[in-house]
Amino acid sequence: MPRSDSYIGSPHSRVDGPAKVTGRAKYAAEYHHPGLLQGYIVNSPITRGRITAIHSGEVLKIPGVIKILTHENRQNTAWMNLKYADMDAPPGVPFKPLHDATIRFNGQPVALVIAESFEVARYAASVLRIDYAEESHATDVRTRLDEARKPKKGLATFLKPPPPKPKGKVEQALAGADVTAGGRFYHGIEHHNPMELFASTVIYEEDGKLTIFDKTQGTINSQLYVKNVFGKSFKDVRVLAPYVGGAFGSGLRPQYQLFLAVLAALDLQRSVRVTMNRHQMFTFGHRPATVQHTNFGATGGKVVALQHDAIGETSRFEDYTEIVVNWANMVYPSPHVKLGYQLVPLDVPTPTDMRAPGGVTGQHAIECTIDELAHKAGVDPIEFRLKNYSLINDADGKPYSSKELAECFLQGAAQFGWKDRNPLPRSMTRNGKQVGWGMASGIWEAMQVIARAEAVLTADGKLTVRSAVTDIGTGTWTIMTQLAADCMGMNIEDVTFELGDSRLPFAPIQGGSFTSSTVGVAVKAACDGLKKKLFKRAVTSFPERFGSTEFGEVNFSEGRLTVPGQEGVALKDIVATTKRGQLVSRNTGSLPLLKLRKVTRAAHSAAFVEVEVDEDFGHVKVTRAVTAVAAGKIMNPKTARSQILGGMVWGISKALREETIIDHRYGRVMNANLAEYHTPVHADIHQLDVIFVEERDEIVNELGVKGVGEIGIVGLVPAIANAIFHATGRRVRDLPITLDKVMRQEEPRKN
Ligand code: MOS
Numbered sequence: 001m002p003r004s005d006s007y008i009g010s011p012h013s014r015v016d017g018p019a020k021v022t023g024r025a026k027y028a029a030e031y032h033h034p035g036l037l038q039g040y041i042v043n044s045p046i047t048r049g050r051i052t053a054i055h056s057g058e059v060l061k062i063p064g065v066i067k068i069l070t071h072e073n074r075q076n077t078a079w080m081n082l083k084y085a086d087m088d089a090p091p092g093v094p095f096k097p098l099h100d101a102t103i104r105f106n107g108q109p110v111a112l113v114i115a116e117s118f119e120v121a122r123y124a125a126s127v128l129r130i131d132y133a134e135e136s137h138a139t140d141v142r143t144r145l146d147e148a149r150k151p152k153k154g155l156a157t158f159l160k161p162p163p164p165k166p167k168g169k170v171e172q173a174l175a176g177a178d179v180t181a182g183g184r185f186y187h188g189i190e191h192h193n194p195m196e197l198f199a200s201t202v203i204y205e206e207d208g209k210l211t212i213f214d215k216t217q218g219t220i221n222s223q224l225y226v227k228n229v230f231g232k233s234f235k236d237v238r239v240l241a242p243y244v245g246g247a248f249g250s251g252l253r254p255q256y257q258l259f260l261a262v263l264a265a266l267d268l269q270r271s272v273r274v275t276m277n278r279h280q281m282f283t284f285g286h287r288p289a290t291v292q293h294t295n296f297g298a299t300g301g302k303v304v305a306l307q308h309d310a311i312g313e314t315s316r317f318e319d320y321t322e323i324v325v326n327w328a329n330m331v332y333p334s335p336h337v338k339l340g341y342q343l344v345p346l347d348v349p350t351p352t353d354m355r356a357p358g359g360v361t362g363q364h365a366i367e368c369t370i371d372e373l374a375h376k377a378g379v380d381p382i383e384f385r386l387k388n389y390s391l392i393n394d395a396d397g398k399p400y401s402s403k404e405l406a407e408c409f410l411q412g413a414a415q416f417g418w419k420d421r422n423p424l425p426r427s428m429t430r431n432g433k434q435v436g437w438g439m440a441s442g443i444w445e446a447m448q449v450i451a452r453a454e455a456v457l458t459a460d461g462k463l464t465v466r467s468a469v470t471d472i473g474t475g476t477w478t479i480m481t482q483l484a485a486d487c488m489g490m491n492i493e494d495v496t497f498e499l500g501d502s503r504l505p506f507a508p509i510q511g512g513s514f515t516s517s518t519v520g521v522a523v524k525a526a527c528d529g530l531k532k533k534l535f536k537r538a539v540t541s542f543p544e545r546f547g548s549t550e551f552g553e554v555n556f557s558e559g560r561l562t563v564p565g566q567e568g569v570a571l572k573d574i575v576a577t578t579k580r581g582q583l584v585s586r587n588t589g590s591l592p593l594l595k596l597r598k599v600t601r602a603a604h605s606a607a608f609v610e611v612e613v614d615e616d617f618g619h620v621k622v623t624r625a626v627t628a629v630a631a632g633k634i635m636n637p638k639t640a641r642s643q644i645l646g647g648m649v650w651g652i653s654k655a656l657r658e659e660t661i662i663d664h665r666y667g668r669v670m671n672a673n674l675a676e677y678h679t680p681v682h683a684d685i686h687q688l689d690v691i692f693v694e695e696r697d698e699i700v701n702e703l704g705v706k707g708v709g710e711i712g713i714v715g716l717v718p719a720i721a722n723a724i725f726h727a728t729g730r731r732v733r734d735l736p737i738t739l740d741k742v743m744r745q746e747e748p749r750k751n
């Protein structure tokens with residue numbers, strides 16, 4: 001193979017790495033502009049009620065304060081009756097900042113103080129007095145389970161389908177099963193906490209146009225939101241997010257600082273920046289608290305019944321949903337299945353997707369219950385999973401487009417040394433600590449949506465490929481550069497990928513692990529189009545060489561167009577024959593819809609974990625973990641490995657550390673800072689190994705990629721819980737598994 005065919009699949013370092021480590025990369029709050037004003041947000045200290053008075057007078061006298069925007073003086077916006085303000089809006093009506101005097105959740109933005117400097121704005125915000133009339137609120141899903149109801153349907157329902165209809169007779173099957181297992185699982189709210197705080201720098205141009213540097217997972221989504229809400233046209237709003245300091249789902253929807261910054265800029269006809277502080281990062285979308293119940297049955301080592309119910313929280317104005325319960329029957333064939341999913345509306349902001357939304361929630365319960373079932377059946381958990389293995393998705397009867405999960409079990413087990421495991425709980429000790437080995441599998445859908453891309457080759461032999469997509473730290477920038485270089489048969493040094501700008505060809509929000517497939521296929525389409533144009537041009541400009549050649553006979557390699565046995569022509573020489581000195585191709589990535597209708601597409605994983613449990617202190621240490629992943633073609637093993645490692649670290653965090661603690665008497669987050677919102681530190685992370693098993697998939701999309709952004713977290717959480725059971729003999733079903741729960745001997749409370 002010529003060298004230029006090999007970028008995809010090689011561990012190319014991040015193209016954006018040097019800019020990031022040298023500080024050249026600029027984030028949304030780092031753009032400056034002459035006369036830029038600073039806005040500081042004031043948040044409601046109450047959870048439900050009304051604003052009765054805003055005492056702006058004294059604050060406005062503070063030197064440097066320009067204006068205080070509230071519901072009393074804000075200009076009209078266009079969205080009064082608009083439902084789908086952004087691409088990721090769930091059914092309902094989106095939260096409208098500064099809309100009226102009503103307080104809907106704790107931390108709701110109630111005013112924006114605009115000043116000449118950040119310090120003055122912050123100070124003025126801190127002394128602004130606002131009076132409220134409080135009403136009673138509800139923020140704890142566990143106390144309102146009787147209010148659970150079915151989610152409303154809407155545009156988002158096609159990406160997040162409700163559970164399938166019941167099959168067979170689950171109660172009867174459970175009653176007749178050899179063994180049953182299950183219980184109540186609960187996790188509270190979690191907040192994303194990317195390093196980069198949400199910020200928007202809005203540059204007000206002379207003609208009223210806006211150029212916005214926004215922290216977002218979708219430049220066009222933020223553009224759409226500003227257009228919809230402020231009644232602008234697309235061409236008057238440009239949104240840029242060339243670098244994004246992590247997001248994990250928190251940036252799938254435009255956040256309220258964008259609204260406030262645009263509102264202020266339009267009101268004052270000045271450029272304005274609004275940045276959230278870390279505390280304010282706890283005042284919008286989050287992983288919803290969810291209560292689950294499982295009851296699974298097996299006879300002769302085969303699953304015969306699956307019952308799984310989940311109740312998640314949502315806000316009172318939108319029905320945010322997740323796929324929590326649909327997974328069990330996708331992974332484990334069963335003749336009797338009953339799944340339920342409901343919502344409880346509470347006085348909280350609308351939850352938002354957080355890495356593997358719903359999947360990591362549901363599979364925690366499913367994979368722990370399967371572990372219990374295998375244990376009760378006296379079967380090794382891997383063997384149990386292999387006995388209940390299917391290449392067909394039993395939930396809809398469609399075959400998987402590819403599924404190398406069995407290979408994940410084999411390679412993961414070999415790497416981990418699973419064969420040396422004593423299956424008896426409490427049987428393994430080390431240095432006075434209980435040692436546990438646990439495992440679990442994981443599944444995440446391999447989705448693809450529509451994007452466009454543009455490829456431009458100039459006479460200097462440089463290729464630029466463009467898409468509005470963001471790179472939230474995933475490696476998109478790098479793999480798209482690799483892909484374009486391969487596709488055109490060019491040196492990667494001659495290829496630049498441009499992204500993060502709403503002016504570039506359409507890309508959806510970056511999420512759902514669907515960016516590699518979605519944008520990748522668009523990049524390939526643009527490059528393929530460019531190759532055709534180059535060939536056509538070559539035929540007319542170099543008839544002596546290509547006059548009698550068909551497109552199917554030529555090669556693109558090492559920056560040249562060649563026919564076998566000839567030296568061919570340099571691509572730049574072909575471009576040089578054009579009047580404008582460049583060739584451009586814009587294309588839409590194709591979705592193989594007909595093929596896809598017949599299959600289920602998913603990435604799979606097997607996670608293996610060793611824990612050491614100090615039973616005197618309840619301390620759990622994940623001493624090592626292995627995750628084997630089958631996710632189709634791995635475009636870059638280095639960036640893909642980082643994605644899985646990140647997911648594994650988060651798995652440790654979710655299983656053992658993370659928890660947004662709300663004092664439900666006040667409806668308020670009590671640990672809204674990185675000191676008290678616990679995430680793992682380096683000392684918590686020990687040996688982590690990632691294996692990518694080979695998986696060829698010719699159906700899923702023309703690149704054969706499934707995405708790796710989310711599959712890394714799903715298996716790790718239950719694997720840790722299962723390892724803790726193996727170490728201690730205790731099933732802890734609430735997350736995070738903190739010291740008190742490990743030490744507690746009695747069963748967890750009912751609610
Ligand atoms: Mo992801 S939770 O779709 O950013």
